[in-house]
Amino acid sequence: MGRFTSRKPASRTLPNRSDPAQDTEGFNSDLAGRVEVVLVEPKYQGNIGAVARVMKNTGFTRLTITGNVVIGDEAQIRSMGGREILDGSRHVSSINDLDPDCYLVATSSVSTVTGRRYRRIPISVEELWGKIRSDGNRYCILFGREDDGLLNEEIEVCHYFVSLRGNPDYPVYNLSHAAAIILYKSLETAVPSNPTEETISGEEADRMVELAARALISSGYPGHKVENSMVMMRRIISRADLRKKEYFKLMGIIKVLSGSVRNKGQ
Numbered sequence: 001m002g003r004f005t006s007r008k009p010a011s012r013t014l015p016n017r018s019d020p021a022q023d024t025e026g027f028n029s030d031l032a033g034r035v036e037v038v039l040v041e042p043k044y045q046g047n048i049g050a051v052a053r054v055m056k057n058t059g060f061t062r063l064t065i066t067g068n069v070v071i072g073d074e075a076q077i078r079s080m081g082g083r084e085i086l087d088g089s090r091h092v093s094s095i096n097d098l099d100p101d102c103y104l105v106a107t108s109s110v111s112t113v114t115g116r117r118y119r120r121i122p123i124s125v126e127e128l129w130g131k132i133r134s135d136g137n138r139y140c141i142l143f144g145r146e147d148d149g150l151l152n153e154e155i156e157v158c159h160y161f162v163s164l165r166g167n168p169d170y171p172v173y174n175l176s177h178a179a180a181i182i183l184y185k186s187l188e189t190a191v192p193s194n195p196t197e198e199t200i201s202g203e204e205a206d207r208m209v210e211l212a213a214r215a216l217i218s219s220g221y222p223g224h225k226v227e228n229s230m231v232m233m234r235r236i237i238s239r240a241d242l243r244k245k246e247y248f249k250l251m252g253i254i255k256v257l258s259g260s261v262r263n264k265g266q
Helices: 045-058 073-087 125-135 152-156 175-190 202-218 223-240 244-265
Strands: 035-040 062-066 090-092 103-108 139-143 160-163
Touching: 035 045, 035 175, 045 062, 045 073, 045 175, 103 152, 125 160, 125 175, 139 175, 202 223, 202 244
Parallel strands: 035 062, 035 139, 062 090, 103 139, 103 160
Antiparallel strands: none
16 A cells, blocks of 8 residues: 555634535434544445444444445445445545545554554544544544554554454454444434433432431431431432432422321321
């Protein structure tokens, strides 16, 4: 393979380009127009199709394949719902033909290959998505060959290097599995459980604990155990990150139980 050129994209937010991915609703609609998945000289049609399927699962649409690779029937079959991603994929000779405005991300599941140590300090998958989500730039995530991965000279021209952790006895992931792990991780920050619903305040948490304490005391619960129980309840509430709707529902339940205890004691 020939010498790879140095790439230094401008450190700025790039203008939006016309792309169907920008209109995608659902998972990763904010990233689909900026992130390109690049398969570097893949050898197996099944892996190509599986990656397209994972891209569909995770909301990404831009697929580029380097080398003299023709998409065949097996790739189409394995792609399932991602068939349109294969149909719209871009084919280039090498990573030198990728968009010069893109930051290149090398991926690997091992730190050494046949005794050669990569001269890069890897970042975690979580760090990668943090960078991508925060700066608004374009990124190409490179997945290497099934047998040799990415060459050192390819890794050296990349701006970031992501290494997947694995069992030291067998750390090498299949191409499509590595893609699935990395692309799925993007969803963990892309889809909050309920971003619009407000969580309760510290004052409301204290109010719930106090109400529960009064209910316990009214029920005849041993006084020396109440304080420890309230400490535990505070810990549970803080970890639960309660939403307003959940808070009012629980407060209603505690009030009903408290009223029932008082009625029985009369």
